[in-house]
Amino acid sequence: MAKLYFRYGVMGSSKSANALMVRYNYEERGQKALMVKSGIDQREGKAIVNSRIGLSYPCIWFDELRAMSASELRTYQCVIVDEAQFLSREEVGFLTEIVDDLGVPVICYGLRADFKGDLFPGSEALLAWADIIEEVKTICWCGKKATCNARFDENGTVLKEGEQVVLGANDRYIGLCRKHWKEGSLGPK
Numbered sequence: 001m002a003k004l005y006f007r008y009g010v011m012g013s014s015k016s017a018n019a020l021m022v023r024y025n026y027e028e029r030g031q032k033a034l035m036v037k038s039g040i041d042q043r044e045g046k047a048i049v050n051s052r053i054g055l056s057y058p059c060i061w062f063d064e065l066r067a068m069s070a071s072e073l074r075t076y077q078c079v080i081v082d083e084a085q086f087l088s089r090e091e092v093g094f095l096t097e098i099v100d101d102l103g104v105p106v107i108c109y110g111l112r113a114d115f116k117g118d119l120f121p122g123s124e125a126l127l128a129w130a131d132i133i134e135e136v137k138t139i140c141w142c143g144k145k146a147t148c149n150a151r152f153d154e155n156g157t158v159l160k161e162g163e164q165v166v167l168g169a170n171d172r173y174i175g176l177c178r179k180h181w182k183e184g185s186l187g188p189k
């Protein structure tokens with residue numbers, strides 16, 4: 001039976017690289033996996049899943065997924081969604097229909113919570129509805145598991161206030177353990 005997966009992790013936990021490897025594994029076995037990205041920031045124009053380690057692959061925007069017919073969707077063995085935290089609750093509902101009505105598994109990758117420690121709308125719906133919830137792990141600078149996302153400015157000051165999503169902002173993000181996220185500590189250097 002097809003399942004809805006939510007694989008969550010902090011910034012820099014290789015979620016996109018993981019998504020790209022899953023797609024490649026399907027292709028290697030002669031199967032088709034459809035790569036999709038939430039459409040929150042379409043300024044780049046072409047949709048591409050990029051990972052920090054240099055892997056990338058073209059994908060489609062979420063709106064293009066929604067425009068596909070059921071018969072077209074059934075030609076895929078799997079749908080992979082990157083940046084799933086930005087989906088709306090209603091869009092995650094659409095993904096449950098792909099799983100339940102078409103029998104196509106959907107694997108979502110995304111952040112669990114924002115830099116303030118609040119759930120993203122897509123993550124909230126996925127945590128509530130996914131059949132399988134898995135963590136993509138990475139570590140804080142101290143060696144403990146990183147579970148929180150910190151936003152910091154060009155001076156290295158950790159920001160605690162602001163909008164959940166700021167498109168085009170030059171803020172940077174890093175995954176920290178909860179203790180260092182609370183302290184706003186980016187490490188010794």
Ligand SMILES: [Zn+2]
Pocket residue numbers: 140141142143144176177178179180
């Ligand atoms: Zn730490």
